[in-house]
Amino acid sequence: MRWRYFIPCAPDWPVKERGNLPHLTPFLQTCLPLHLLPESALVTACTGYQKSGNGVVYKSWNEAWGSSSFIVKGADATSFQSLKGPYAKDKDHVYFRGSPIVGAKPSTFVALSETYAKDSEHAYFEAVVITHANPASFVASSDLNYAKDENDVYILGRPIEACDPQSFRWLKDDWQIDSKCAYRRAKKLPGADPRSFSVINYWYAKDKHQVYSSIRAVIEGADAGTFALANGSCEVCARDINRCYSDGKVVSCDSFK
Known part of the structure; x- marks a missing residue:
């Protein structure tokens, strides 16, 4: 797996000192420290939702594009909740990076990691429905690339056709095994x-x-x-x-x- 360092926050975001760590002051903000993240997961290191008047603004920053922000259209600021990573929801919609996830159900939606989520009907990789995944048994791995359910294991939302998903486990250095097969990067x-x-x-x-x-x-x-x-x-x-x-x-x- 390829890894890259991401700078934690855009310089134009207000910060305050708490101990030796910078923290963002806006409401509903998630800011990760300088950290190694999997490049393939495409997760920016500093994203957040901020109340602005009666609405919500989504801000992001990464080393490729710098700082950007936009109004989250249709967001209800009163019921708005920031979830893990770039996920959020209000009483009517679910959002990923500030854009609505079409068809997602806010009442049952849960962000499992920065890249995987589910509701009562579907599992998602980022904002995309994972076809045939079972949300009832769907769980995310600590590795942002992976998740699994009772039927299969998924890398970046794609099924790997695991020999035995139930026993599938992650070893160190991106090797994996289950009761029947061994894998390198899910192959x-x-x-x-x-x-x-x-x-x-x-x-x-x-x-x-x-x-x-x-x-x-x-x-x-x-x-x-x-x-x-x-x-x-x-x-x-x-x-x-x-x-x-x-x-x-x-x-x-x-x-x-």
Whole structure:
């Protein structure tokens, strides 16, 4: 997964000091500290809804476009609630980044994370209905890219056709397993044995039969029993009893000396 640093707030937003952390003063404001966020989730680091007279204004900032704001059309300021991330609702509508989510039901709508939500009839990725997802069992992962229900696991709102969604779990460094399969970034690893599957680091994992690279899936011919990282600080350098590897490719062991 690619990550980027996002600057927390636009300079034109009013701030006050509380301890050593800046906090925004406007009502209904969410401001995240400088943080690493998944680029693929497309979540800006500082978004918020602010009351303005009898209406509501949505403000945002990101490093690509800078600061922007607009009036949330039709918003009822009296019943307006800011939810997680860019989600909000009032008595009549649900909003994502200041725009209404067509068909969403405010009375049952719940924001599960900054990117996933649900109501009594649908699950959503951002503002888009996830077709065939079951809202009753739908839950979001701590990783903003993922969610799951009783039927499947979803990455960026798309089903991955998990072998066993009920047992699906996230390991470190974006490797996953369930009772039947193992995955790298939600893609199935061919022939993987989840019962013996173990993560080595971001770049490598293995089971009792095979070794896997985050770039090249199965490393053909690698000896799983002896495969380990090479000595030193190189995270992509590894070796087994027969060969040496860099980025999942076979290289001369002399290159590690």
